[in-house]
Amino acid sequence: MLSWISMRRAGAILGVLGFAAVVAACSRPPEQLVVYSARNEQLIKPMFDRYTAETGMPVRFVTDDAGPLIERLAAEGANSPADILMTVDAGELWHAADRGLLQPTESSIIDANIPASLRDPQDRWIGLSVRARTIVYSTERVQPEELGDYAALADERWKGKLCLRTSKKVYNQSLVAMLIAEYGEEKTESIVKGWVANLATEPFSNDTLLMEAIAAGQCDVGLVNTYYFGRLLREKPQLPVKLFWADQAANGVHVNVSGAGVTAHAPHRAAARKFLEWLSQPEAQSLFAALNLEYPASPTVPADAAVLAWGDFKQSPMNVAKAGELQSVAVKLMDRAGYR
Amino acid sequence: MSRSSESSRSRRLWRSPGLGVVFALLVCLPALVPLVVIVGAAISPQAEVWAHLAQYVLPEVVANTVKLVIGVALIGGTLGTSLAWLTAMCEFPGRRFFDWALLLPLAIPAYVLAFVAVGFLDYAGPLQAWLRDIFGTSSWFPRIRSTGGTILVLSLAFYPYVYLMARSAFLTQGRRALEAAQMLGHSRQAAAWRVAIPLARPWIVAGIALIVMETLADFGAVSVFNYNTFTTAIYRAWFGMFSVSAALQLAGVLLLFVLLAFALERRSRTAAHFSSSRDLSREAPRLRLQPLARYSAVCFVALVFVLAFALPILQLLFWVFTRAMSDLDARYLGFVARSVVLSLSAAVVIVAASVLLAYILRRRPTTLTRSVIRVAMIGYAVPGTVLAVGILVPVILLNNFLQEQLRSWFGAAAPALLLQGTLLTVLIAYLARFLAVGFNPIESGLQRVTHSIDEAAAGLGVVGGALLRKVHVPLLRTSLATAATLVFVDVMKEMPITLITRPFGWDTLAVRVFEMTSEGEWERAALPAVAIVLVGLVPAAMLTRRGAHVA
Numbered sequence: 001m002l003s004w005i006s007m008r009r010a011g012a013i014l015g016v017l018g019f020a021a022v023v024a025a026c027s028r029p030p031e032q033l034v035v036y037s038a039r040n041e042q043l044i045k046p047m048f049d050r051y052t053a054e055t056g057m058p059v060r061f062v063t064d065d066a067g068p069l070i071e072r073l074a075a076e077g078a079n080s081p082a083d084i085l086m087t088v089d090a091g092e093l094w095h096a097a098d099r100g101l102l103q104p105t106e107s108s109i110i111d112a113n114i115p116a117s118l119r120d121p122q123d124r125w126i127g128l129s130v131r132a133r134t135i136v137y138s139t140e141r142v143q144p145e146e147l148g149d150y151a152a153l154a155d156e157r158w159k160g161k162l163c164l165r166t167s168k169k170v171y172n173q174s175l176v177a178m179l180i181a182e183y184g185e186e187k188t189e190s191i192v193k194g195w196v197a198n199l200a201t202e203p204f205s206n207d208t209l210l211m212e213a214i215a216a217g218q219c220d221v222g223l224v225n226t227y228y229f230g231r232l233l234r235e236k237p238q239l240p241v242k243l244f245w246a247d248q249a250a251n252g253v254h255v256n257v258s259g260a261g262v263t264a265h266a267p268h269r270a271a272a273r274k275f276l277e278w279l280s281q282p283e284a285q286s287l288f289a290a291l292n293l294e295y296p297a298s299p300t301v302p303a304d305a306a307v308l309a310w311g312d313f314k315q316s317p318m319n320v321a322k323a324g325e326l327q328s329v330a331v332k333l334m335d336r337a338g339y340r
Numbered sequence: 341m342s343r344s345s346e347s348s349r350s351r352r353l354w355r356s357p358g359l360g361v362v363f364a365l366l367v368c369l370p371a372l373v374p375l376v377v378i379v380g381a382a383i384s385p386q387a388e389v390w391a392h393l394a395q396y397v398l399p400e401v402v403a404n405t406v407k408l409v410i411g412v413a414l415i416g417g418t419l420g421t422s423l424a425w426l427t428a429m430c431e432f433p434g435r436r437f438f439d440w441a442l443l444l445p446l447a448i449p450a451y452v453l454a455f456v457a458v459g460f461l462d463y464a465g466p467l468q469a470w471l472r473d474i475f476g477t478s479s480w481f482p483r484i485r486s487t488g489g490t491i492l493v494l495s496l497a498f499y500p501y502v503y504l505m506a507r508s509a510f511l512t513q514g515r516r517a518l519e520a521a522q523m524l525g526h527s528r529q530a531a532a533w534r535v536a537i538p539l540a541r542p543w544i545v546a547g548i549a550l551i552v553m554e555t556l557a558d559f560g561a562v563s564v565f566n567y568n569t570f571t572t573a574i575y576r577a578w579f580g581m582f583s584v585s586a587a588l589q590l591a592g593v594l595l596l597f598v599l600l601a602f603a604l605e606r607r608s609r610t611a612a613h614f615s616s617s618r619d620l621s622r623e624a625p626r627l628r629l630q631p632l633a634r635y636s637a638v639c640f641v642a643l644v645f646v647l648a649f650a651l652p653i654l655q656l657l658f659w660v661f662t663r664a665m666s667d668l669d670a671r672y673l674g675f676v677a678r679s680v681v682l683s684l685s686a687a688v689v690i691v692a693a694s695v696l697l698a699y700i701l702r703r704r705p706t707t708l709t710r711s712v713i714r715v716a717m718i719g720y721a722v723p724g725t726v727l728a729v730g731i732l733v734p735v736i737l738l739n740n741f742l743q744e745q746l747r748s749w750f751g752a753a754a755p756a757l758l759l760q761g762t763l764l765t766v767l768i769a770y771l772a773r774f775l776a777v778g779f780n781p782i783e784s785g786l787q788r789v790t791h792s793i794d795e796a797a798a799g800l801g802v803v804g805g806a807l808l809r810k811v812h813v814p815l816l817r818t819s820l821a822t823a824a825t826l827v828f829v830d831v832m833k834e835m836p837i838t839l840i841t842r843p844f845g846w847d848t849l850a851v852r853v854f855e856m857t858s859e860g861e862w863e864r865a866a867l868p869a870v871a872i873v874l875v876g877l878v879p880a881a882m883l884t885r886r887g888a889h890v891a
Contacts, residue, residue, distance in 0.1 A: 034844075040855040041847070062761075063855060064839040067579045071729045072760070072840060075736040079743050081758060088859075095582050166566045173580060201463065202485050205564045206860045209464070216464035228860060235663075292859070331580035335396040340568060 032058040033271055036073060037086040038066035039258055043291045044086065050287065051278060057271060066092035073101050078265045083272040085125075086260040089170045091177070093125040093259055094324020102261035105273050113280035113298045117319045118257050127257025127320060128279055129288050130295040132313070133175050134253050135244040136229060137221045138214050149247035150179060150254070151187075153221060154194020162198040163210045163219035167334040171225055174323035175254050176330040181322045182251055185333060192337040203340055208232055214241050230293035230306055245313035252314040256323060257297060360704030361712060367693050367700075368716035371772040374730025375715065378595065378722070381588035389577065389586040401573045404487070405556070408569060411491030412498060412555045417548045419495060419644060420502025421537070428510035429518070429536070431626040432637045438645060440881055443500050445648035446826075447876030449833040449853070450497035451560025452869045455862050456652045457493045458484055458564055490565045496648040497561065498551040504826065505547035505781060508818045509540035512788060518627075528627070542787055545605060546780040550826075552601070553721035553776060556594060560835075570594050571723040578726075591726050598721045602714060653873060659866035667867050675868065676875055679848040682838070683831040685763075686770040687778075687824045693771060694778035694823060698786050717776040724773070724836035731769045732840055736760050766841045770831055777830055778823045785819025786812075829876045849875070 037044050041063050048059040062069070066087045073080055073096070085102065087093050096102050102124040110119070110126055118127030135147055146157075153162055165172060179188045200219035204210045207228035213219055215236075229243055246253050260279070262272040278284055285296040290304040302308060365372070426432065427439045445453070459465055461484040468478040483489065517539055521531035537544070559571050570590065578587035629637060697713055719727055739759040746754040759765060789812055797803070797811050813820075835850045842851070849868045856865035 038858075040858050042855060043859070060844045062839075062842070062844060063851075065579075065725070065858070068725055068729055068732075068836065068840040071584065072732060072736070075733045075740075076760070077740065079736075079740050079756070081756070081761075098582075166563075168563065168566075168572065168576060168580070170579070202483075203566050205458070205566050206862075208860055208862075209458070209462070212464040213462075216469060218463040231861075328581040328583070331576065332392050332396075335392065340566060 031268070031271070032060055033083050033268060033275055034081045035059060035061040035084045035086055035260075036069045036082045036263075037061050037063050038069060038092065039063075039086050039088050046291060047279065047284065047288055050284070051275060055274075055278075057275070059275075066096075070096050070099070070101065073263060074099060076265075080263060080265050081267065082263045083266040083268050084260050084275065085263055086258075088131075088258045089174065089323075090127065090257050090259065090320035091170055091174050091324035091327045093120070093261055094321050094327075097122070097124040097261065098324070101264050103264045103266070103269075105262045105276060107273060107277055109277040110280045113282075113285070115297070115299060117315075117317050118255075118259075118297050119319075120261070120321055121319065125259050125261030126276060126280065127259040127297045128285075129258045129292070130297055130315070131171070131256045131258060132226045132253050132295060132315070133171055133223060133256065134226065134246045134313075135221060136211055136214060136224050136241050137244055138217075138219075139240045139242050141217075141220045144242075144244055147221070147244045147246075149250065150175070150223070151183070151191045153223075154191045154198065158198045158221060160198065160200050161220040162195060163200055163213050163222035164195060164203045164339070165207055165210055165223070166203040166205055167331070167339045169206075170327075171256060172223070173327050173330050173334070174256050174320075175223070176334060177323045177326035178254050178316065178318060180326050180330055180333065181318060185329065189333050189337055192334060192339050196337055196339050211239070211241050215239055226295075226307070226310065227293040229310075234306070243310050245311070247316075248314050251318070252316040255295075255315050255320065257320050258294065259297075360700045360706065361709045364697060364700050364709045364712045367697055368712055368775070370731065370768045371716035371719045371775050372712075373734050374719065374722070374727050374772055375595065377730045377734060378588050378591045378726070381585050382592040389581060389583050390589075393573065393577065393586065393590070397568075397573050397576070401568050401570050404567060405569045407487055408491060408494070408562075408567070409552055409555055411487070412494045413548050413552050415491060415495035416499045416551045417502050417544065419499040420504075420547060420551075421506045421540075421544050423499070423641060423644060424503050424506035424510055425532070425537075426637050426641060428507050429532075429627055430629055430637065432629055432634045432641075434638060434641070438641045441645055441649070442503055442641065443825075444645075444873070444877060445497065446500035446504070446829050447832070447873040448497065448649065448652055449560070449850075449869065449872065450494060450554075450558060451564060451857075452656070452853070452865070453497045453648070453652050454490075454493050454561035454564040456655045457489070459862075460651070460655060461489075485565050485567075487567070490562060490567045493565075494555055494558070494561060496644070498554055499644075499648070501550045501554070501826065502544060502547035504822050505543040505550075505784065506540055508781065508785070508822050509543035510536065512785075512815075512818060513539055542784045543781075546784050549602065549605070550720070550777060550780060553598065553718070556598065556721045557723050557727075559723055559725070574723055574726060587726065588730075591722060595718055595722065598718050599715070602718075606714075653870070656866040656870050656873075659863040660870055663863040664865075664867040667864060672871065675847060675849050675852055676871060678846055679832055679850065679872070679875060682763075682766065682770075682848060683828045685767055686774065686831040687827045689767055690771055690774050690778040690827045691782070691820060691824050693775065694782045695820075697775075697779055698782045701783070702786060713779070717779060719772045720774065720776040722773075724834070725840075727773055728769060728837040728840045731772050731837075732760060732765070735765050735768070735841075760841065761843045763843065763846075766838065766843075766846075769837045769841050770834070773834070773837060774827050774830055777826045781819045781822040781826065782816065785816045785822075789815050825879050828879050832872055832876050 044061070048061065052058055066089065069085065070092065073082060073085060085096055097120060104123040106123055114126050118130065120126070137144070137147060167173065176188065176192060179191060183191070201213070204213065207224040210222045210224060211229065211232055214222055226243060233239055260276060262269060262276065266272050279288060280298060282298060282301045285298045285301040289296040293304060293307050295303050295307065423442050427435055427442065461467055463478070468481055471478040471481060517535050518531045521535040522528065526534065557571060559575060562569050562572060574587045574590045577583050577590060701709060701713060739757050743757045746757065793811060794807065797807050802810055833850060835854050838848055838850055839854060849872045852868035853865045856862070856868070
């Protein structure tokens with residue numbers, strides 16, 4: 001009998017708890033911004049805190065991978081509390097916009113600060129920081145003169161000397177998408193097949209392990225996002241690995257963005273636009289990029305001193321939206337090429 | 341209120357036909373809804389994506405998944421069973437320590453163990469660097485990022501599920517059965533193989549079922565090895581090709597395989613009955629091992645402990661002190677508190693639901709009821725993010741429906757509902773995911789309580805609530821504690837469901853791990869990972885103390 005009574009009591013307590021939770025959730029939305037963010041907390045909260053301190057506008061946020069956040073946004077529809085969706089990849093923003101989850105934000109301030117190639121052509125999202133994906137090489141075994149563009153890594157001469165990160169990572173998917181936009185599907189497939197044939201070892205699960213493999217002599221060249229290089233260099237300043245700016249003679253380095261857009265049913269649309277405008281301005285741009293050793297999206301804003309030390313480079317002028325548009329084509333291509 | 345009228349009413353309720361399945365359906369509802377969502381999606385296949393998957397993706401991932409599942413089931417199952425045998429049945433130096441210490445790897449998330457193992461054992465890792473310093477080459481060293489390496493690491497991560505279950509079986513049965521078999525003229529080895537292990541089979545199989553499901557659902561650990569499985573294919577279709585429907589269809593196929601496997605396992609032991617002859621007052625002594633066997637036992641047990649726990653935890657602590665100390669601040673009190681609150685509430689809810697289901701099945705073991713419960717268990721085999729979205733979307737749709745109702749009653753003054761951001765939703769989603777973890781130990785335990793025990797008790801006038809309290813609860817204590825511990829530690833480690841269903845600001849230790857690892861900052865993730873181990877250790881230690889006390 002005792003156990004039944006206690007079970008009943010537990011049930012009652014749970015019921016009350018649940019009711020309280022629902023009631024708590026039932027209040028009218030106060031004047032605040034709600035952000036669904038795939039950019040992680042330590043890279044984004046300092047921005048929210050600064051904004052709240054400057055404007056008095058509170059910012060609430062949930063972090064998760066972009067996939068679940070987009071599904072949540074889609075299911076919530078008109079009842080969504082979210083004002084802004086923030087991701088670390090243009091492809092995800094393109095996908096969200098493609099599903100009608102974002103709305104256009106026209107702003108002369110944003111247009112002035114962020115170049116057109118880093119914005120959605122229909123203004124549904126903007127890039128806030130630039131992530132460059134380029135070549136790294138061993139300073140002990142490779143002369144920079146031997147390097148060129150991404151396609152050249154498919155040359156016979158790199159046989160058994162190339163390290164790649166997994167094709168599951170969206171950074172490689174958008175890189176291949178960009179190559180498809182430049183060279184077409186057929187040529188890109190032969191490039192990717194060339195990469196796979198040159199691999200020194202199975203693809204790695206992250207960029208840092210890849211650079212450590214180059215340092216240890218497992219391979220000589222690889223592809224990474226520059227901020228991973230910056231982080232590793234901060235810990236191991238003597239690392240015998242350097243960045244090489246890819247494809248400077250032609251298209252330029254492949255870039256992706258970490259960016260944001262106003263949701264289709266944003267309860268605080270005007271406030272959301274103001275926040276994006278604030279993020280596009282020099283002071284915020286500088287901080288946003290520096291938090292993760294990335295490049296500011298605004299070309300007039302200098303990057304962090306540690307980042308500037310790697311030298312200047314030419315960015316690919318292609319609109320980053322292309323990466324999203326061609327992403328599923330790229331993934332299938334990588335499957336066909338046996339790039340795991 | 342008189343006790344007898346209450347209990348007879350509840351007994352009548354139990355016996356009314358058809359009610360069992362209704363109750364079972366109610367309890368299982370959260371677990372069944374996402375499965376319906378998944379199966380529902382399978383009705384509208386996208387031909388183009390499927391043709392691609394069938395040609396380039398499925399052959400590899402099906403073969404890989406089969407290899408991985410068989411490997412982990414064999415090695416993890418053998419490790420768990422043999423370790424449980426040694427600590428529960430034998431006497432050797434350090435047994436008291438290893439008895440609970442072998443449980444500790446449970447608290448290390450599999451993806452963390454995988455990352456530590458790859459970092460340590462891969463070409464650029466310290467071990468191979470050291471070998472190269474001495475021998476000039478390390479090319480003979482086996483590759484850790486391989487099928488074998490993946491199987492080994494997952495086995496080390498998951499064996500505690502089997503260990504805990506088998507241990508509970510041996511503690512409540514083994515030595516007396518062994519004594520009986522020896523009296524009947526069997527040698528000791530024969531007695532073990534022919535009596536004690538077959539008698540513990542429901543527990544061992546239930547434990548292996550858990551690790552098979554955990555392996556199928558795993559994304560984090562296999563990603564570290566870049567080992568492509570069914571689950572990674574699901575994520576690829578979803579995040580890479582933006583095809584949610586293809587992802588759900590793949591998940592549907594995965595579920596079909598799981599159901600099939602469980603049906604086969606069920607068939608193979610429908611005729612067997614497992615009950616207890618336990619007599620607390622006359623427990624037989626532990627087996628005394630020969631010196632050679634004793635030393636081998638100590639070495640084996642210590643090796644597993646070092647590989648699965650001591651080395652990884654040392655690496656994590658090293659990272660904490662060299663890279664992550666500056667992250668430690670007052671907020672960690674909140675992370676720990678929220679982790680504990682969520683894990684504890686989930687343990688209470690899921691164990692209660694499991695007990696309820698186990699009794700429904702005991703009282704009304706119809707095929708329909710059994711099938712409903714079986715199906716509800718497979719949420720544990722669904723990749724976390726898929727299940728998280730599968731449960732979240734129906735909750736949001738319900739929320740939207742209720743919101744419409746509110747608007748039609750109150751107009752513009754209607755309050756805004758946000759069911760999806762409440763603890764209630766978090767707990768419902770945990771129930772959907774971890775029901776198997778709670779149910780398996782309790783169902784196995786309940787098999788020890790035979791109907792003849794009930795009848796004997798009834799003969800003495802002990803029925804209804806008193807039967808539960810005086811007879812069942814003491815007999816089930818180890819099983820209940822096992823179930824609660826497994827759920828507690830599992831929820832502590834859980835990431836995708838917590839991430840998408842948590843209320844604003846409800847960051848837990850697992851959420852901290854996500855924040856760090858999502859941008860590859862694994863060393864900084866060591867701090868919340870160590871905190872998970874420390875907070876997960878408390879119940880593990882409590883459980884085994886209690887188990888040892890009972891034994």
